[in-house]
Amino acid sequence: MTSSHRTRLAVDIGGTFVDAIAYDEVTGELRLHKAPTTPDAPAQGVLDAVGGLADRLDDVEAFVHGTTLGLNAILQRRGADVGIITNAGFRDLLEIARANVPGQYMYDFAYAPPPPLVPRRHRTGVPGRIDAQGAEVEPLDEDAVREAGRVLVEEHGLRSVAICFLHSYAEPAHERRAAQILREAYPDVSISVSTDISREYREYERTSTATLDAYIRPVLSDYIGALEERLGDAGLAHPLHIMRSGGGAMTAELARSAPLMTVLSGPAGGVVGASFLARELGRDVISFDVGGTSVDCCVIEGGSPGEVHEAAIDGFPMLIPIFDIRTVGAGGGSIAWMDHGLLKVGPQSAGAVPGPVAYGAGGTEPTVTDVALVLGYLDPAAFLGGDMSIDANAARAAVAEKLAGPLGVDVTRAAASVLRVLLARTVGALREITVERALDPREFALLAFGGAGPLLGPMLAREMGITETIVPQVPAAFSAFGMLMSDLEYEFATTVLKPLSDGTLAELEPAFADLENQGEEVLSLQGVKPEDRTLVRRLDVRYRGQEHTLGIDLRPGDDAAAILERFHELHRARYGHAMPDGGQILTLRVRAVGVLPKPGLRTLSGSGTGTPEPVGSRPAFDVATGDTVTFPVYERASLAPGHAVPGPAIVEEGTSTTVIFSDQRLTVDVHGHLLVSSPETAQ
């Protein structure tokens, strides 16, 4: 990298690889480098990946990082030993939880949940009580707080403490005072306060949120500190930004004080990137991210991805904003098998070891990757850029023996069937997301990325009657690309539970102003200039008695009648009916956005006309005709805006392959995206 270039870097840590992507702001060039994940010293993997793109970071204008460190700490139970301080008489809230068994274990009458993250002996209660209206019923017993701190820190040796009291969303004074007492007594102990993370009601969920925060805070703080230092040594002069689970990024400093916001940042990058493209291209899109063990989908309407305000890891809930991503537990590594005559795909995965049969590493069960080889979609000689030796014959033999024989069809048809079954489950998941929003998926474009997204995307589009599939640049590292396109974002919310009326709106004005002040403060702490700040007010509204809410963005001059009218309309659109009732406001929300300078989507200078020259061809299975036919093979690098290629065709680039069938057509848009169009079908 020379000093005449200005570069934006994004680094995404995955399970096996760290993806680093560099965007040259002058040439628009995107470059990718992968390095192995280094679980024992995660910062090393980041530096290795970045090192493949640049020796020094002096020219780097922006550095955005998505990390799974917090997530892995939770999944692998490698977080801090945590103590909990709550109300006297309620120390078991974390363990009683909601007392429910996850739906998939409905018929397991011997189910036991994972043990709570904090054992009972490390949970303690102190006198003091706030009621549902936020009034103090009993003052906080400060001596009891000191004693609880002494027991947890001095007797049990804990270095991280979570504080959550009943109804603190309505009045956080007791939580704040307790935190203050503990910080004074034990300045080195990490303190997580439930209402610092969430002002929403439901005590178990808030306790769990604070506990998870306390659990990963020391780990993440150490990691970010180490990473900042080493990036600084390498010349990084701009602040390190960390990706949030709900989109947007935040400064490393803020991430250290709100670590929980980072835990699901991996898939968020892909959704941010998809939303960016959706806005730039003016399309509603469904993101379709296919990895080794899962398919992640998100609906992006009007440039905005669906959002939810609660997520869970291993069944532990967190009240944090997050994208509404739906996951099907099957991907490239999933095993296909016969169940008493029916063909099933997953949930078992061959993983990295032994991996697919074709890897020759001991795998004996055919996987999705094996069937893609059998069908001719993947080139054994050029697998993962030719870095890996592949035994396509072994894959074929496994499909023949394990699937084709029992199904009574030939090997090709058996292999094609595996993809049909995989896609049928994906279709179900997409219909379930869209039915909740009363949307028709055929009005969306499918944005396919992740290692196997471009391979399966055009096939899924045919299946669903979606007429356009978009394959972005460097699809295998699209999550990292999305991180490049992030703004700084933060959300503030508070539960109110009031009738929707002009009186209430006036009454809530100070609360809204308070949330906005918090937003301004956070943005200003992160160095965002006032002209780059946007604050959006939103109300979560429902009919009295209903549980689920709909979010209504507020417009200037809105009164209660206008808000209620928009709520009725949205309810009618979503559920087919509206009620003649008034509304109830459950939650106030303010989203604070600090717009970061970032490149727009570049228009490429190169241009092509007609059909480019293929670099080769191979026989592959055409789902449009049901026959194996010759697919010309193109290199992506040789495709330029304006090129058009009729199906069948295969487009290869280092780590991804796009497969276009005989009733589809490929064009290249001015940004270099591959557009695969399918015929319209009645569905």
Added chain:
Amino acid sequence: MSTTTAGGTANADGAAPLDGATVEVIRNYLVSVGEQMRRTLVRAAFNPVIYEVLDFGISIYDGDLELMAEAAGITSFLGANDHAIVKGVEYVGKENLAPGDVYLLNYPYWSGAHSYDAMLFSPVFRDGRDEPAAYLAVRAHWMDLGAKSPGYVLDSTDMHQEGLIFPGTRIVHQGEVVRDIVELIRFNSRLPDLTIGDFHAQLAALRTGENRLAQVWDKFGGEVVDQAVKQIIEHGERVARKAVAALPDGTWTAFDYCDDDGITDDLIRMEVKVTIDGDRMEVDFNGSDGAVLGPVNLPIGATESLAKSTFKELTTPDEPSNAGHYRALTIKADPGNFFHAVYPSATFTQWSGIVAFELIHKALSGVLDSIPASSGGDEPGFMALGHDPRTGEDFVISNNEGIGWGAGRDRDGANAQQHPSQSVVRNTPIEVLEHKSTIFHERLELIPDSGGAGRYRGGVGVLREVRYLAEGEVLSMKKKSKTRPWALNGGLEPEPSGMTLWPGTDREKRVGMYRATMRADDRFVNRTAGGGGYGDPLDRDAAAVVADVMDGYVTVEAAEREYGLIVAPDGSHHETPARAERRRTQPPADRHDT
């Protein structure tokens, strides 16, 4: 009386068999139709009994009323509509069904549920044929249909005290809601807005189902889908039969008690005889008591659902349900038995079905060592009713409370988990309860020593202490408060659930199922049972006993009394003579102790 599986082959046209991949693809599409109906219902529902307690059942039937796919709200609503749809179609008459019609059924002896569980069903037509090609059913709990008491009925003595009854009444006629019927409901319900709101949510779910089913037919072809359904059901039958065949053959009997019928104090004896013979299983409830006066009698449809749930656990726990899964199961209960209510028996309080839920387990526990001891054996929650002077509005709130689950041959039972018949239901947050009502919580804690002691310990139960801030009512919901949940192989039986009203006053009273008026500052303490223990407590690993003491799941006193271990505050410990004796006589190979 055996389960109804309407006769006839699915297809008369003799379509060619489909390959196992095509069938699986279509199966996924059909399961997704049910799932999309479920999401529509839950998102649009008005009452928390639907969206929180998941008191609903959604089913998709083929033209012969065979179950194609379903989305059960809770475990014990498996196949909940199977009996009802047959009775409903029979009542209306197949020839009278028309496109766009929706029918309402809550006659308990047909619906297999109490009168507040309203099933809507609709025929779905295809290709201009005059017989339905499919049926959709959505059953959901309504808040009020005018029964004798608000909230919940604990003491009705015949059906006519349990609210307005619809035997399969056309409530939507060719796409138009029949206003007269809806107005009838409005004028008979204490909570008309919620009830009618939920009716519309059910309609929305039916509409989603109709659209999506039509799309599946368009995509694959109606006859292909019919053929696939036939094969899906055959597959279900094959898998279930194979699983039954792997179980030992024989006949085993078990019994347990339901507290009483709400009118008298007499225990009700419930008995099941389970026979496994090759690839068939029969469960026979005829050894049980006959019908009782109070509202705990079970309609046959409810009995079938609870039997199917355990059958599913034992055979195909991971598969979405279809008719084939239950062909190997025969359920017997003669009309007039406790498990087969007939008109005009009262059926409102079906907590008896919860208490009976683990009976089949109990019968098989001697021969299948994978079966754990009993859970706390009940769904021991509560409801609170009253008037909130702050808002000027009436409230009805409810909470399902966790219980301990039974210990198994190699592990402790789970603490504070919802009863297996409705394990996916969540409790209600304190912050929600206190917002919606005038109750105030003093405590919510796990109960030390409440889990049945054993080599593996039963899970512990929950204690909830509540104070009323204004006058109101409490309904204590439980039907297993007089007899203990069962243990296995020398484990100990836990204390049963119970509620103490007005604790520490001269009015203090321990109750099971009960309705009480509470004045301001009155309190109740609700205690839920732990799970049964498994194996001799003296054989429990010493480190596990010490950990339990350190965490307070077991007290120092119980550690000594039941486990034979004297534990000091620092965790050091020594054994009692009883434990030492046990160690001398017990072969070391079967011990985990040091």
